[in-house]
Amino acid sequence: MREDFFTYQTQTTPHPLALEISHAKGSYIYDTAGNAHLDFVAGVSACSLGHCHPKVVQAVQDQVEKYMHVMVYGEYIQEPAVAYAKLLASHLPYPLETTYLVNSGTEAIEGALKLARRVTGRSQIISANQAYHGNTMGSLSVMGYEPRKSVFRPLIPDISFIAYNKEEDISKITHKTAAVILETIQGAAGFLQPTNGYLTKVRKRCNETGTLLILDEIQPGFGRTGKLFAFENYNCVPDILVIGKGMAGGLPVGAFVASKEMMATLQDQPKLGHITTFGGNPVIAAASLATLKEITETKLIQETLEKEAIFRELLQHKHIKAINGKGLMLAVMLENEKITNHVVLTCAKKGLILFWLLFEPKAVRISPPLTISKEEIEKGCNLILNALNDYI
Ligand SMILES: Cc1ncc(COP(=O)(O)O)c(C=O)c1O
Numbered sequence: 012m013r014e015d016f017f018t019y020q021t022q023t024t025p026h027p028l029a030l031e032i033s034h035a036k037g038s039y040i041y042d043t044a045g046n047a048h049l050d051f052v053a054g055v056s057a058c059s060l061g062h063c064h065p066k067v068v069q070a071v072q073d074q075v076e077k078y079m080h081v082m083v084y085g086e087y088i089q090e091p092a093v094a095y096a097k098l099l100a101s102h103l104p105y106p107l108e109t110t111y112l113v114n115s116g117t118e119a120i121e122g123a124l125k126l127a128r129r130v131t132g133r134s135q136i137i138s139a140n141q142a143y144h145g146n147t148m149g150s151l152s153v154m155g156y157e158p159r160k161s162v163f164r165p166l167i168p169d170i171s172f173i174a175y176n177k178e179e180d181i182s183k184i185t186h187k188t189a190a191v192i193l194e195t196i197q198g199a200a201g202f203l204q205p206t207n208g209y210l211t212k213v214r215k216r217c218n219e220t221g222t223l224l225i226l227d228e229i230q231p232g233f234g235r236t237g238k239l240f241a242f243e244n245y246n247c248v249p250d251i252l253v254i255g256k257g258m259a260g261g262l263p264v265g266a267f268v269a270s271k272e273m274m275a276t277l278q279d280q281p282k283l284g285h286i287t288t289f290g291g292n293p294v295i296a297a298a299s300l301a302t303l304k305e306i307t308e309t310k311l312i313q314e315t316l317e318k319e320a321i322f323r324e325l326l327q328h329k330h331i332k333a334i335n336g337k338g339l340m341l342a343v344m345l346e347n348e349k350i351t352n353h354v355v356l357t358c359a360k361k362g363l364i365l366f367w368l369l370f371e372p373k374a375v376r377i378s379p380p381l382t383i384s385k386e387e388i389e390k391g392c393n394l395i396l397n398a399l400n401d402y403i
Contacts, residue, residue: 012031012043013029013031016029017029028359030042030048030359031043031044033045034063035050035058035062035063036061036062036063037061037062037063037380037382038050038061038062038379038380038382038383038384038387039062040062040364046362047362048359048362048363048364049362049363049364049387049390049391049394050062050364050379050380051363051364051365051376051377051378051379051383051391052364052365052366052376052377052378052379053257053378053379053380054261055256055366055376055378056230056235056256056257056340056378057256057257057261058257058260058261058380059233059234059235059256059257059258059260059261059302059306059380059381060260060261060302060305060306060311060380060381060382061380061381061382061383062261062380063261064260064261064301064302064305064382066301066304066305067259067260067261067262067298067301067302067305069301070297070298070300070301071262071294071297071298073297074091074293074294074297075294077293078293079292079293079294080289080292080293081293083286083287083288084112084113084286084287084288084289084290084291085286085290085291089291089293089296090293091293091294091296091297091299091300092112092291092293092296094296094300095110095112095296095299095300095303096109096110096112098300098303098304099266099268099303100268102239102303102307103240103252103268104248105248105270106248106250106269106270106272106273107248107249107252107268107269107270108268108270108271109268109269109270109271109273109274110266110267110268111266111267111268111274111277111285111290112264112265112266112290112291112292112295112296112299113264113265113266113267113287113290114263114264114265114287114289114290114292114295115145115255115263115264115265116144116145116227116229116253116255116256116265117144117145117146117147117150117265118145118147118265118287118290119229119253119254119255119265119266119267120144120145120147120149120150120153120192120227120229120253120265120267121147121149121150122267122285123190123192123225123251123253123267123269124136124149124153124190124192124225125149125277125284125285126251126267126269126273126274126276126277126285127189127190127223127225127251128189128190129276129277129284130189130223130273130276131189131190131221131222131223132189133187133188133189134168134169134189135169135170135171135185135187135188135189136152136153136169136170136171136188136189136190136191136192137170137171137172137173137183137184137188137190137191137192137222138153138154138155138170138171138172138173138191138192138193139155139172139173139174139175139192139193139194139197140155140156140172140173140174140175141155141156141175141197141199141200141203141370142154142155142156142172142175142192142193142194142197142199142200142227143155143156143194143197143198143199143200143369143370144192144194144227144229145229148163148166148167149167151163151166152166152167152170153170153192155172155175156199156369156370159369159370171183173191175193175197175200175203175205175209176203176205176206176207176209178207178209178212181212181213181216182216184213184216184217184220184222185220185222186220186221186222188220188222189222189223190222190223190224190225190250190251191213191217191222191223191224191225192225192226192227193210193213193224193225193226193227194226194227194228194229194230194231195210195226195227195228195231195240195241195242195245196230196231196236196241196336196337196340198230198231198340198368198369199368199369199370199371200368200370200371201335201342201344201368201370201371201373201374202335202336202337202340202341202342202368202374203335204245204335204336204337205245208245208246209245210226210242210245210246210247211245211246211247213247214247214248214249217250223250223251224247224249224250224251225249225250225251225252225253226242226247226249226251226252226253227253228240228241228242228252228253228254229253229254229255229256229265230256230340230378231337231338231340232254232255232256232257232258233254233256233257233258233302233303233306234257234306234311234312234315234338234381235257235315235338235339235340235378235381236315236337236338236339236340237312237313237315237316237319237337237338238312239306239307239312240252240254241337244337250269250270250273251267251268251269251273252267252268252269253265253266253267253268254266254267254268257302257381258299258302258303259295259298259299259302260298260299260301260302260305261298262294262295262298262299263295264295264298264299306381311381311382312381314381315338315339315381316338318338318339318383318385318388319337319338319339319341321385321388321389321392322334322341322377322388322392325388325389325392325393325396326343326392326395326396328396328399328400330345330346330350330399330402331343331344331345331399332344332345332346332373335374339377339378339379339381339383340378341377341378342368342371342374342375342376342377343374343375343377343395344373344374345373345374345375346373347372347373348372348373350373350399350402351367351372351373351374351375353398353401353402354375354395354398354399354402355367355375357398357401358391358394358395358398361394361397361398362394363391363394363395365377365395375395379391
């Protein structure tokens with residue numbers, strides 16, 4: 012299978028980890044040689060409830076037996092999508108009341124950018140340096156990291172960049188700006204939180220200029236930061252909320268949420284202003300519904316902060332310079348890229364899955380399932396500390 016993987020499947024790097032998967036359950040992934048790997052990455056924050064959570068599996072199985080795909084998004088009334096959008100709205104503040112379900116995070120970003128231009132009639136989009144919003148052309152255009160985008164130019168026009176957390180730059184948002192798009196917590200950049208009321212200040216400026224604020228919660232959303240959505244930590248409600256990853260407990264999904272009035276602009280002039288065949292797919296919506304219920308009806312969100320405290324207490328070492336992030340979205344900051352590689356690769360051999368961040372070579376990603384146990388955290392942290400002790 013390994014040879015076929017390298018022969019027939021397109022690779023995204025010259026050196027994929029190429030772990031050969033047998034199955035996965037809870038906080039563990041099992042390889043075909045029978046080894047168990049403790050998962051501190053959770054499919055890059057996607058497996059919010061761990062692998063194959065029984066309630067998600069049951070919801071999928073029940074739905075698969077009823078119907079799997081009947082029509083393109085938006086035409087038919089399909090109970091899982093309706094129930095999901097209604098439940099989600101009940102957990103969101105005004106004006107986040109209407110949801111457009113799509114298939115991935117990047118597609119949700121595309122929808123949000125289109126919606127902002129359609130609603131405001133303006134074209135300028137402001138994004139942040141070091142921002143990551145996905146890999147399709149629109150999302151790539153608002154990526155704040157030139158080395159990963161320059162070879163794909165020309166990208167979409169009228170995009171400007173500001174420095175995240177830099178107050179002076181907020182005045183660059185003007186009456187010409189359709190939208191400001193920000194990650195609530197910058198992911199690829201190193202799990203950087205907004206500081207000094209930054210998001211509140213951006214919100215205020217957007218209100219003054221009639222600019223829409225788009226918050227990308229694709230990574231921090233769904234309980235990972237001690238609230239259902241990270242923006243609840245920073246006193247700021249966006250006009251358009253973009254979600255994905257952990258939303259469906261490990262299945263492909265994305266969505267953007269806005270006011271009913273704004274979303275109505277996608278219905279006409281032109282008609283079908285944003286369409287997708289599989290968006291709102293009933294199987295994915297059923298998984299999303301089961302995931303949202305589990306996250307909101309248990310103590311998982313609250314426990315996220317207790318688990319963060321355990322990580323912070325255990326992960327103390329002379330090579331650890333800081334731990335960025337919040338809740339179960341943590342980046343262990345090491346002295347240099349060499350130590351990062353050493354820790355990720357040594358732990359991989361010892362049965363602990365860690366990963367890198369896209370733009371910050373000194374960071375080790377820790378984004379385990381929200382369901383991870385305290386014992387599993389201790390076990391994984393010991394492996395990290397052992398790897399750091401081994402570093403010469
Ligand atoms: C903050 C953020 N936005 C957008 C995306 C893109 O989501 P997807 O990979 O589902 O297209 C990601 C994925 O890593 C992300 O972390």
